[in-house]
Amino acid sequence: VSPSVVSYVLNGGPRSTSVAARERVLNAIRELDYHPNASARGLRFQQTRTIGLLLSTFESSGVFESPYIGLILGGLVGQLKARGYWALVYPLVIGQDLDVLEGLLRSKKVDGVVVRLLQEPHQTHPLLEIIAATGVPCVCIEQPGAERFGFGSVTYDDGRGAYDAVAYLLAQGHRRIGHVGGDLRYLTARARVAGYRRALLENDIVADESLVYCDAWNPGTARAAVARMFDGASPPTAIFAANDSLAFVVVEELRKHGYRVPEDVSVVGFDDIELSREMDPPLTTVRIPLHQLGVRAADLLLEVINDDPAGAVPRSEVLSVELVRRSTA
């Protein structure tokens, strides 16, 4: 029995095989538990069935610790696995690993990448330029890349979520609403403040700048922010936090200062991580379908890789967020 027959059997190859031969091959395969060499196949087919997951971060560590990214990763890796692809994770420190990244792409180690974007299109050019130059199929998540690269993207509407959250607070009668924001290097943090501002504006409320604190996703600063807000002459009656971890800390800090939530102060978060369900009282927050985001990104990428007719034109999906009312507002 010759190599070609084995190949035909294995791949339902371009030629058909006799039942007898197939049997023998199958038996031999089972006996030796033979498995084709991935590198050899990769070399032959020019594809590796591996997808690179480029996880942008500002700090050089800590990507995996975030429950937010964990949710996305779960969807991403799970879906890739279900469709027979492997996931290669690479924590990409912004402004650093670009040369290594180029090596990854040019060496054809991955068939495609999904890249987590944190900033505005023009700031992500250096990164996307490299990806585009290598021609590796790419889907952006969280933030879209610049139009001209033509990469698909799966994002969600930060501004809308923040707007909805604040509009909800306004509808409850709140007029002084504080904001504990995230790290403004993240477009997501900026979009959330913007949504907050827009909601106030549309209700003819002039935003009191002493009530908005954006510094980092850092719990310590969130604590300090609360302390300062309630030091002032007219403290807020509600706080919109840029994410759930921040909201959690805000609730803790309010309690420490003797304020009850939601009786004295209402709090709304963003993301809907597990903590928001488990904390007491459970957090009212803006839910992002993060798992789904991962799943869709995987789907989109595989569509363009296998250029399914549907995927011929790379799509940009904007997942909708939803205010989930629990007990803090």
Add this chain to the structure above:
Amino acid sequence: VSPSVVSYVLNGGPRSTSVAARERVLNAIRELDYHPNASARGLRFQQTRTIGLLLSTFESSGVFESPYIGLILGGLVGQLKARGYWALVYPLVIGQDLDVLEGLLRSKKVDGVVVRLLQEPHQTHPLLEIIAATGVPCVCIEQPGAERFGFGSVTYDDGRGAYDAVAYLLAQGHRRIGHVGGDLRYLTARARVAGYRRALLENDIVADESLVYCDAWNPGTARAAVARMFDGASPPTAIFAANDSLAFVVVEELRKHGYRVPEDVSVVGFDDIELSREMDPPLTTVRIPLHQLGVRAADLLLEVINDDPAGAVPRSEVLSVELVRRSTA
């Protein structure tokens, strides 16, 4: 200029090259930004500079959401990256993906694996048997594999941590100490109850079985456990929880029932995830150097792969845990 020269230049190859030739090659490489094809090198060298991260789980989803695993992953991936290796993540559902796993290993897609073990040595045999049969270098984390496989491992001492936590509570004068345990399919959960029991025993306290609840890592059951403990005639004055998330929920539930922590009831957790520092009051807990665990696992694996003299004999490291006193006990 011939292919061999390029190779020599690129790899500081087995032959030396003239300065002139080297220059020309280097220039050409830069101009075309040439990068060697990973599959071809993989085929040639029989190695891919990729490490498989086999993340065992019982449920088919949710590995990445756990802050515990996130910390390990951070250390693992970070260290691999620093040493020039890629990380392939594979969520391995216990009792399922064994055939796919065998394919991964036999296809020589990875140079080695670090495998997260959840159970006792004899229960992990099917998995390790496959890895051993394929001869792929392997390091176990969290739990060691059976001796005979000869795989290195990086673990930590659950029993000791639990013992220390409970001994500490006893030293504070507590006599009725409850335990809210984890999912007993996890050896880690069993070891933690065992440590709890041993501490009580050594202090001549008969464990009151109405005070130990092991069901799952599930917050809901933890809540129910607390409720039941404090329904009884003589409720505990302290609770040792099998991990920090559980401890957090326990504190919340105690507060809901009108008990103050630590004045009325003391609580100690396990793991030392970020939440335990951020919650209020900050959690007294047993710290596991999880990041370090990942780093060491990577180091050990690379040692055996590159068979450094030091790594010739695969080592088993047991990282030491440490009670960190904060405010809940």
Add this chain to the structure above:
DNA sequence: GTGAAAGCGCTAACAA
């Protein structure tokens, strides 16, 4: 110091 050529394991076009 450099070029030619074989071979890593696989697939598919070409012959038989």
Add this chain to the structure above:
DNA sequence: TTGTTAGCGCTTTCAC
């Protein structure tokens, strides 16, 4: 239906 063979991109031995 099957066997033979070239070639994917790289490295390295061998001959020059």
